[in-house]
Amino acid sequence: MALATVASGLGFYVPVSALFLLSRGQSLSDVFIFETILGACILVAEVPSGIIADRIDRKWVIIAGFGFNAVAETLFAFAQSHLSFSVSFALSGMGIAILTGALDAYVYDALGAAAENRSVGVWGHLSSLELVAGVIASACGGLLAAIDIAWPAIATAVAASIGALATGLLPAQPMGTSSPTGESESSLQQLRQGVVLLFSTPILLHVVAASGACFVLFNAVFTLNQPLFAASGVPVATWGFIVAGAQLTAAFYNHWAGWIEASIGRKRALLLAMACGAAGFGLMAMPHAHCGVGGFFLVVIGMHARGPITLAVANQVIPKVRRATVLNIASSFGSLVGIAVNPIIGAAADVSAPLASAGIAAVLLGVAVSWIPVVNRYLGDPQRPVDRNDSEG
Numbered sequence: 001m002a003l004a005t006v007a008s009g010l011g012f013y014v015p016v017s018a019l020f021l022l023s024r025g026q027s028l029s030d031v032f033i034f035e036t037i038l039g040a041c042i043l044v045a046e047v048p049s050g051i052i053a054d055r056i057d058r059k060w061v062i063i064a065g066f067g068f069n070a071v072a073e074t075l076f077a078f079a080q081s082h083l084s085f086s087v088s089f090a091l092s093g094m095g096i097a098i099l100t101g102a103l104d105a106y107v108y109d110a111l112g113a114a115a116e117n118r119s120v121g122v123w124g125h126l127s128s129l130e131l132v133a134g135v136i137a138s139a140c141g142g143l144l145a146a147i148d149i150a151w152p153a154i155a156t157a158v159a160a161s162i163g164a165l166a167t168g169l170l171p172a173q174p175m176g177t178s179s180p181t182g183e184s185e186s187s188l189q190q191l192r193q194g195v196v197l198l199f200s201t202p203i204l205l206h207v208v209a210a211s212g213a214c215f216v217l218f219n220a221v222f223t224l225n226q227p228l229f230a231a232s233g234v235p236v237a238t239w240g241f242i243v244a245g246a247q248l249t250a251a252f253y254n255h256w257a258g259w260i261e262a263s264i265g266r267k268r269a270l271l272l273a274m275a276c277g278a279a280g281f282g283l284m285a286m287p288h289a290h291c292g293v294g295g296f297f298l299v300v301i302g303m304h305a306r307g308p309i310t311l312a313v314a315n316q317v318i319p320k321v322r323r324a325t326v327l328n329i330a331s332s333f334g335s336l337v338g339i340a341v342n343p344i345i346g347a348a349a350d351v352s353a354p355l356a357s358a359g360i361a362a363v364l365l366g367v368a369v370s371w372i373p374v375v376n377r378y379l380g381d382p383q384r385p386v387d388r389n390d391s392e393g
Contacts, residue, residue, distance in 0.1 A: 007163025009133030012141035041093025050328025068095030101327030121258020123308035218303035274368035276302030281361035
């Protein structure tokens with residue numbers, strides 16, 4: 001799993017992706033069309049792939065997901081036409097959708113009885129590996145592009161293929177067609193029960209809704225940082241080093257995610273991550289270079305620190321036999337939240353980037369505060385669904 005995670009993080013072409021597409025005769029409008037195709041395929045395939053992942057061996061679902069990504073990256077590297085690139089982005093969307101819930105469900109269930117105590121640490125380590133791989137790949141990608149613009153894409157395709165082959169070494173994790181009570185159920189029943197579980201479990205719904213909105217808010221840092229850095233006088237030549245430094249710092253933090261959670265508790269660990277984001281966006285709104293750069297570091301740390309914790313909370317309250325299904329339904333719900341929130345952020349940023357940054361800081365602070373009563377009431381419930389049903393799954 002670690003090898004596959006590192007391979008998936010080696011996006012050598014990321015820093016020059018637009019330049020590569022332009023070199024193959026595509027326009028910037030085409031680039032956004034491809035991104036739309038990617039998002040649409042993720043939304044369409046997410047829920048069906050989650051249902052499948054809860055009905056067959058999840059190992060084969062994960063192999064299929066990494067396989068789709070490998071084919072997509074290979075096609076991307078050698079494509080010449082608009083249609084070829086469209087198919088590449090569609091296959092990539094399918095791969096992402098397949099892995100969304102299946103991979104997290106596989107990791108959580110593979111930990112067995114130790115999942116509750118070890119999951120945050122394991123996801124933290126995997127996230128750390130992926131972040132470091134991404135930083136290294138970005139640096140190498142720029143050097144490869146200086147030799148030949150096609151080389152970063154080819155290198156990414158090779159890495160994705162290695163990752164797909166590595167997943168073949170994973171242990172099997174067979175599932176079935178039974179409900180948590182042991183009764184057989186159809187795919188439609190499985191979907192309906194997954195939706196019911198999502199909307200009848202307050203802490204799960206809160207985590208899902210908050211995660212969808214917070215991901216979009218946190219991710220806005222990679223757009224807002226540019227006008228804010230420019231306005232505060234941060235030299236453009238240093239921007240790449242700042243982004244790489246922030247990601248490496250986040251990787252170091254996530255490497256110790258399990259220890260941090262054990263030391264201060266899950267509730268406080270998530271509050272710390274959200275507080276980092278709120279404080280970071282608040283600092284970025286100030287017209288000072290040091291505040292802008294320091295705030296950027298805090299936001300990137302908070303963005304990646306919250307991931308392992310929210311995954312652990314969500315998996316904790318979902319029965320094993322519904323895990324991938326509910327995670328993918330939740331992800332789709334979060335994507336819809338993101339679709340609604342993104343235009344608001346864009347409109348606010350057009351008016352004033354500092355104002356948009358300050359607004360995001362206020363929202364993140366509000367989400368963090370709202371987390372406290374929910375977690376106090378529901379997180380410590382000894383009758384969690386996972387406790388009742390995992391042994392039967």
